[in-house]
Amino acid sequence: MNYDYSLTIDYLLDWYDLNARILAWREDPNPYYVWVSEIMLQQTRVEAVKFYFERFVNTLPNIEALAMVEEEKLHKLWEGLGYYTRVRNLQKAAKIIMNEYNGVMPANYEELLKLPGIGSYTAGAIASIAFHITQPAVDGNVLRVMKRVAGSYDDIMKSSVKKELEQDLREIIPSDRPGDYNQAIMELGATVCIPNGKPLCEKCPIMHLCNAYQQGIEMDIPVKTAKKPRKIEDKTILLMERNGEYAIHKRESKGLLAGLWEFPNIEGKLTASALEEMLNKQGLQNFTIENLGEGKHIFSHIEWHMVGYLIRMNEAMTVKEPSFDGYLPENNIASKEKYIWASVKKIDKEYTLPTAFKTYRQCMTN
Ligand code: SF4
Structure with missing residues (x-):
């Protein structure tokens, strides 16, 4: 590990305790709510997800209801969110959970990873937030924040860079609050260490630990190679x-x-x-x-x-x-x-x- 991320734990958790937004899936972080919200949040801002989340879980309150709903109704509940493969994968996974796990979401990171539509980020989020398992949840937000903190010019589009950060965080994630630590980094990335425009460093609880801030290079990080043109x-x-x-x-x-x-x-x-x-x-x-x-x-x-x-x-x-x-x-x-x-x-x-x-x-x- 090049940077000791354990230094950030107490500052981020204290900050999160004071600044976490109140959200339905945080108020009741059961595995189903965490799962649905995380899939929705992959494509849409928190503020917009609130409406879709409420509508979805009010209509389909549990995994069984999700597994049973007909496709046309399922699509209708997802209308406006786009990326319909994601909701189809949600249902495929719900059917597998009904058939192979007695309708109960597996409280195991590796088992979660086997389900359709669940990659390392979502598995980490569900495992840590709903089951308090010490797994990181590394998405673009977390990569941006942590690469800035480390002052690293690693290319975050490379899967090896993501894997390395996952491993670094896995080694230090606090066993008493793994879900809160993951959410604290995500929340900081969404509200302070923002993706577009200048990060709000003067409001950041880990400013004194942040290499990018101290070197004045926060706008140069993260490094991302250009995608192929569409x-x-x-x-x-x-x-x-x-x-x-x-x-x-x-x-x-x-x-x-x-x-x-x-x-x-x-x-x-x-x-x-x-x-x-x-x-x-x-x-x-x-x-x-x-x-x-x-x-x-x-x-x-x-x-x-x-x-x-x-x-x-x-x-x-x-x-x-x-x-x-x-x-x-x-x-x-x-x-x-x-x-x-x-x-x-x-x-x-x-x-x-x-x-x-x-x-x-x-x-x-x-
Ligand atoms: S100090 Fe600035 S660049 Fe560093 S983590 Fe905080 S908001 Fe991001």
């Missing part, structure tokens, strides 16, 4: 409206946004006239097109650059052609699948449309 995909999104209902389609069960619902969409960005011509070729004649403007959505490895159109199919056409199924654009990625028509109210209540479509979703009218 792939750009152009798309044309179609809000097909007929009698106050909109066409939506369920995506395939594998891959990006698996099993969620989407508006009809076409690869590439079409102009209104190109789209009109294409729909005419498909047999659609009696409709209006309104340009809904550009939109962008960023996934971890892909960016969607979109243009959207509202296509109102008029009543005469609707009576003659009750289904849109025969008029799917040939190059629609899902042209072989069936579309359904649903009102805005029904979509809001029953179908999960991912945030990627948010720009156009708000263009639907009742």
Whole structure:
């Protein structure tokens, strides 16, 4: 170990006792609550997670309820959080816990690591917070804080750097309060040693121990190698409206946004006239097109650059052609699948449309 992190323990715990935010999953740190909250916190700020967490555990109060809930309802409870693979993994793990652990979350770090969607960070958080096991929980926040404290220019994108820090912390984590120590570092990273902008060093309880602060290099740490640039995909999104209902389609069960619902969409960005011509070729004649403007959505490895159109199919056409199924654009990625028509109210209540479509979703009218 290059830096003696044990020096930070008392200062961080004292600070945490005074400054910890009151959160539902901290008030009742049972394994299920800690698990659900940690998975949500991987993608969203604490303030936003509060709402989603309450809704989730009020509807699914325990592991058994999570294991049993149908997929559509599960997605709906996660709507707005994104990264739907995470909630599917939550359910997969819940089913394993029901079948192999009698419905009780294993109080063992190695067993937790075997469950889908649980890596070393989440296993460490559950083990230490819910079961008081002396395991660290090292995520980007903890890496940033501890690398600053140590004044280290290690590249935190390297898994070897994370593993080394986990080992260093495992050796010193206090056995009487392992969960609080982990949470104290996370809390400091979220509120004082912040990721974007200048850290609030003058408020930091370990300022006197911090090499980065003392050397004036806190803005140079952590070092992160640049990620590969994201792939750009152009798309044309179609809000097909007929009698106050909109066409939506369920995506395939594998891959990006698996099993969620989407508006009809076409690869590439079409102009209104190109789209009109294409729909005419498909047999659609009696409709209006309104340009809904550009939109962008960023996934971890892909960016969607979109243009959207509202296509109102008029009543005469609707009576003659009750289904849109025969008029799917040939190059629609899902042209072989069936579309359904649903009102805005029904979509809001029953179908999960991912945030990627948010720009156009708000263009639907009742
Ligand atoms: S002194 Fe500043 S840089 Fe060092 S740990 Fe505290 S907030 Fe972070």
